[in-house]
Amino acid sequence: MKVLVPVKRVVDYNIKPRVAADGSGVETQGVKMSMNPFDEIALEEALRLREKGHAQEVVAVSIGPQAAQDTLRTAMAMGADRAILIRTDAELEPLAVAKLLQAVVEREQPGLVSMGKQAIDDDMNATGQILAAKLGWPQGTFASEVIIDNGSAIVSREIDGGVEVVSLTLPAVITADLRLNEPRYASLPNIMKARKKPLETIEAGSLDVDIAPRLKVVSVSEPPAREAGVIVESVEELVNKLKTEAKVLP
Amino acid sequence: MTALVLIEIEQGQVRQASRSAIAAASRFGDVDVLLFGEGVDAASALSGVRKVLHVPAAPHLLAEPTAAFIAQHAEAYSHILSPASATGKNVLPRVAGLLDVQPLTDVIEIKGDDTFVRPIYAGNALVTVQSADRIKVLTIRSSNFDPVDATGGSAAVEVLDLPAEDEKSRFVRVELSDSDRPELEVARVIISGGKGVKDARNFETLLAPVADKLDAAIGASRAAVDAGFAPNEMQVGQTGKIVAPELYIAVGLSGALQHLAGMKDSRTIVAINIDPDAPIFKVADYGLVGDLFEVMPELAKAL
Numbered sequence: 142m143k144v145l146v147p148v149k150r151v152v153d154y155n156i157k158p159r160v161a162a163d164g165s166g167v168e169t170q171g172v173k174m175s176m177n178p179f180d181e182i183a184l185e186e187a188l189r190l191r192e193k194g195h196a197q198e199v200v201a202v203s204i205g206p207q208a209a210q211d212t213l214r215t216a217m218a219m220g221a222d223r224a225i226l227i228r229t230d231a232e233l234e235p236l237a238v239a240k241l242l243q244a245v246v247e248r249e250q251p252g253l254v255s256m257g258k259q260a261i262d263d264d265m266n267a268t269g270q271i272l273a274a275k276l277g278w279p280q281g282t283f284a285s286e287v288i289i290d291n292g293s294a295i296v297s298r299e300i301d302g303g304v305e306v307v308s309l310t311l312p313a314v315i316t317a318d319l320r321l322n323e324p325r326y327a328s329l330p331n332i333m334k335a336r337k338k339p340l341e342t343i344e345a346g347s348l349d350v351d352i353a354p355r356l357k358v359v360s361v362s363e364p365p366a367r368e369a370g371v372i373v374e375s376v377e378e379l380v381n382k383l384k385t386e387a388k389v390l391p
Numbered sequence: 392m393t394a395l396v397l398i399e400i401e402q403g404q405v406r407q408a409s410r411s412a413i414a415a416a417s418r419f420g421d422v423d424v425l426l427f428g429e430g431v432d433a434a435s436a437l438s439g440v441r442k443v444l445h446v447p448a449a450p451h452l453l454a455e456p457t458a459a460f461i462a463q464h465a466e467a468y469s470h471i472l473s474p475a476s477a478t479g480k481n482v483l484p485r486v487a488g489l490l491d492v493q494p495l496t497d498v499i500e501i502k503g504d505d506t507f508v509r510p511i512y513a514g515n516a517l518v519t520v521q522s523a524d525r526i527k528v529l530t531i532r533s534s535n536f537d538p539v540d541a542t543g544g545s546a547a548v549e550v551l552d553l554p555a556e557d558e559k560s561r562f563v564r565v566e567l568s569d570s571d572r573p574e575l576e577v578a579r580v581i582i583s584g585g586k587g588v589k590d591a592r593n594f595e596t597l598l599a600p601v602a603d604k605l606d607a608a609i610g611a612s613r614a615a616v617d618a619g620f621a622p623n624e625m626q627v628g629q630t631g632k633i634v635a636p637e638l639y640i641a642v643g644l645s646g647a648l649q650h651l652a653g654m655k656d657s658r659t660i661v662a663i664n665i666d667p668d669a670p671i672f673k674v675a676d677y678g679l680v681g682d683l684f685e686v687m688p689e690l691a692k693a694l
Contacts, residue, residue: 152512154649157515157648158512158515158516160515160516167511167512167515167516234493235484235493235494236487236488236491236492236493236494239488259630261512261513261629262511262512263511264496264497264509264510264511264512264513264629265484265494265496266480266484266496266497267484267487267494267496268484269484270454270481270482270483270484270485270487270488271484271485271487271488271494272488273454273485273488274458274484274485274486274487274488274489275488278559279454279455279557279559279560280454280455280481280485280560282454282480282481283477283480283481285623295563298477298481299477299623299624300477300478300565300624301476301477301478301574301576301624302567302568302574302624303565303566303567303568303624304565304566305562305564305565305566306562306563306564306565306566307453307560307561307562307563308560308561308563309559309560309561310558310559310560313559318623318630319613319616319617319623319626319630320616320623354493355492355493355522355523355524356493356495356520356521356522356523357520357521357523358518358519358520359506359519359520359521360518360519361511361516361517361518361519362516362517362519363515363516363517364510364514364515364516364517364655367655367660367673367674369672369673369674369675369678370660370675370676370677370678371676371677371678372667372672372677372678372679372680373677373678373679375679376679376686376689376690376693377693379661379677379679379690380690380693380694382677383638383659383661383677387638387658387659387676387677389580389637389638389658389659390605390638390694
């Protein structure tokens with residue numbers, strides 16, 4: 142089985158995002174970029190499936206500008222066998238991303254798509270579900286455990302108040318939640334080796350997919366700031382203030 | 392214009408988050424609700440609902456048949472909504488995929504029939520977007536919308552057939568954590584622990600007594616969940632639950648950006664931390680610098 146792992150290049154999770162002064166978006170120029178953390182987890186899961194013998198090949202795919210090559214090299218340094226860049230300078234919405242991924246899936250014919258549940262930039266949490274819908278495949282979202290068994294994926298899913306287990310007939314789309322695994326680091330020798338792994342570039346425009354935006358960004362703004370309050374000296378003072386000042390305790 | 396809201400039932404009642412989604416949907420016009428499984432009386436009694444579409448024999452909201460069913464009925468509606476619950480987040484983007492529209496998730500404000508505000512970058516920015524899609528598919532952050540009343544209505548019920556099973560996806564089992572505490576999303580008071588709580592047992596011995604006195608839900612930071620101190624369903628933050636209780640007590644929790652994104656809309660925030668420079672104090676209304684192992688027993692006694 143082949144596993145396809147979409148990886149997104151996003152502002153590093155340690156960087157506090159800054160809203161552009163003209164309200165058009167968030168500053169990304171000169172900001173450290175990294176692989177979306179949920180995609181790292183999804184990639185790790187694909188690598189483990191290969192190590193257990195369930196998968197033979199792990200293919201990373203990224204959609205974005207030329208610089209997204211760096212993210213793909215990181216994916217290959219972690220262990221992906223090869224990579225595909227769908228090159229575009231356009232800002233894409235999840236629907237467009239899912240359609241481009243659908244085109245890649247139709248070409249590559251993977252048995253499983255393993256992807257992050259959401260990207261930490263737009264926080265949309267939608268691309269995996271849209272892709273599964275477009276392909277007519279079952280979906281295992283917010284996965285905390287994946288077991289491959291006889292042509293099925295048994296997926297434990299994080300739900301409100303607990304865990305739900307579903308059985309999906311492969312091929313399927315799985316989206317990774319935090320607890321699925323702890324991603325490995327790329328070792329220096331593997332970073333060197335990744336430079337020699339194949340990275341194919343395909344122009345998004347050549348895929349004959351409608352990627353026109355459906356949304357117009359009216360404005361991007363900072364959320365209202367919360368003011369720091371007061372430091373109390375004792376538990377007694379705290380309880381007293383919660384009762385008489387904040388009036389949140391009877 | 393008419394909106395359709397996918398609702399969820401819990402212990403015979405319509406979930407508060409679903410009632411918040413109905414309140415949001417009422418901005419667009421008439422509201423129909425879609426119910427799978429039991430709870431039709433509770434659904435019919437909801438305030439502000441025109442019609443209940445009821446699919447009786449469908450206990451598990453698996454994404455594949457549920458989304459296919461909604462997509463089949465979608466053309467009668469201008470907007471399709473649900474709360475941004477685990478079910479809503481699973482099903483509605485799939486509906487959008489089937490309809491070939493771009494969904495909008497975690498909407499916090501409705502500015503018009505086609506214009507919505509949602510947080511991005513873990514709530515560090517808010518984006519206002521205008522959708523050109525013919526049907527708007529939205530999940531709603533329930534803490535930003537006051538729920539409609541659970542009673543007072545008498546909506547008509549239309550019974551619909553179970554959608555065809557999708558043989559590619561099968562329900563195996565559900566494991567719910569049994570707890571007498573209120574759920575995080577609806578609790579009036581939340582007490583959350585971070586890495587400073589040090590282990591799972593301390594959640595029980597230090598946080599639970601205070602939670603018991605306040606009828607509070609217990610939450611945890613991502614760091615505490617990652618360290619195995621608390622299960623993931625207790626996680627508050629960008630990657631967990633988004634909450635806005637009357638009172639939020641953060642214990643031994645530094646206040647990472649991703650955590651603040653999940654609780655900074657709480658009405659009153661209390662921080663208890665041994666580190667006076669912890670970022671949590673920058674958003675707290677009341678800060679207490681101290682050792683939680685001493686402070687928490689004292690607090691339990693004082694309440």
